[in-house]
Amino acid sequence: MVSVINPLVMKRYASASIRKGKTDKLDAMKIASYGIMHWSNLQKYRLTNEIYDELKLLSRQYLQYIGMKVKAKNMFGNLLDQTMPGIKIIISSNAHNPKKNKLNAFVYRYWHYDNITKMSEKRFVSSYQKWARKEGYHQSETKARVIYALAVDSIPTLDSKHPSSKMFVLESIRTLRHIDSILTMILSRMKELAKSLPEYEVVSAMNGVGECNEWSR
Numbered sequence: 001m002v003s004v005i006n007p008l009v010m011k012r013y014a015s016a017s018i019r020k021g022k023t024d025k026l027d028a029m030k031i032a033s034y035g036i037m038h039w040s041n042l043q044k045y046r047l048t049n050e051i052y053d054e055l056k057l058l059s060r061q062y063l064q065y066i067g068m069k070v071k072a073k074n075m076f077g078n079l080l081d082q083t084m085p086g087i088k089i090i091i092s093s094n095a096h097n098p099k100k101n102k103l104n105a106f107v108y109r110y111w112h113y114d115n116i117t118k119m120s121e122k123r124f125v126s127s128y129q130k131w132a133r134k135e136g137y138h139q140s141e142t143k144a145r146v147i148y149a150l151a152v153d154s155i156p157t158l159d160s161k162h163p164s165s166k167m168f169v170l171e172s173i174r175t176l177r178h179i180d181s182i183l184t185m186i187l188s189r190m191k192e193l194a195k196s197l198p199e200y201e202v203v204s205a206m207n208g209v210g211e212c213n214e215w216s217r
Helices: 007-015 024-037 050-083 102-110 121-135 141-153 163-194 200-204
Strands: none
Touching: 007 024, 050 163, 102 121, 102 163, 121 141
């Protein structure tokens, strides 16, 4: 019988041994000793289906990109605190659907309070309503006035005159959108593979189990 165990488990078992040293013969004896002691708990190794192997790969990549997204969101948040402090309170980020993220879309359009305050309040309200109508958001005059008042009262710490300021803000949004598109592709492939498995219907019928979306994490 062939059994596969976590290398870390074997390393810890070998480290606890009184007999130190590392040679092929000693290693073989330690592995054999582990097998004898834990024989009743060892499970026979079986070759996995190619579908499961691909799902494991996709799952690992998905977690990697989720980590990248968290870092990208933190970087974006830090830039907003320097260019548009307080905007995250007024315009929320839609975590349920990253394809329709009002905060990202708004910042991509205006990117710095200086671009708002250089307009009159009336002109900005009109600009905001046109933008909202084009993007499919509520055309709230009240919210536009609140944003304008915040822009006038705030003191950004990142100068809009620096070319790199705009570059970093816009690239942060592009990065988030790119990561979201990759996560969507990974999930789509995972769903496609999962539906071909014989246990898919059984598991899907269980209470609390349903379709997974990237923005549900």
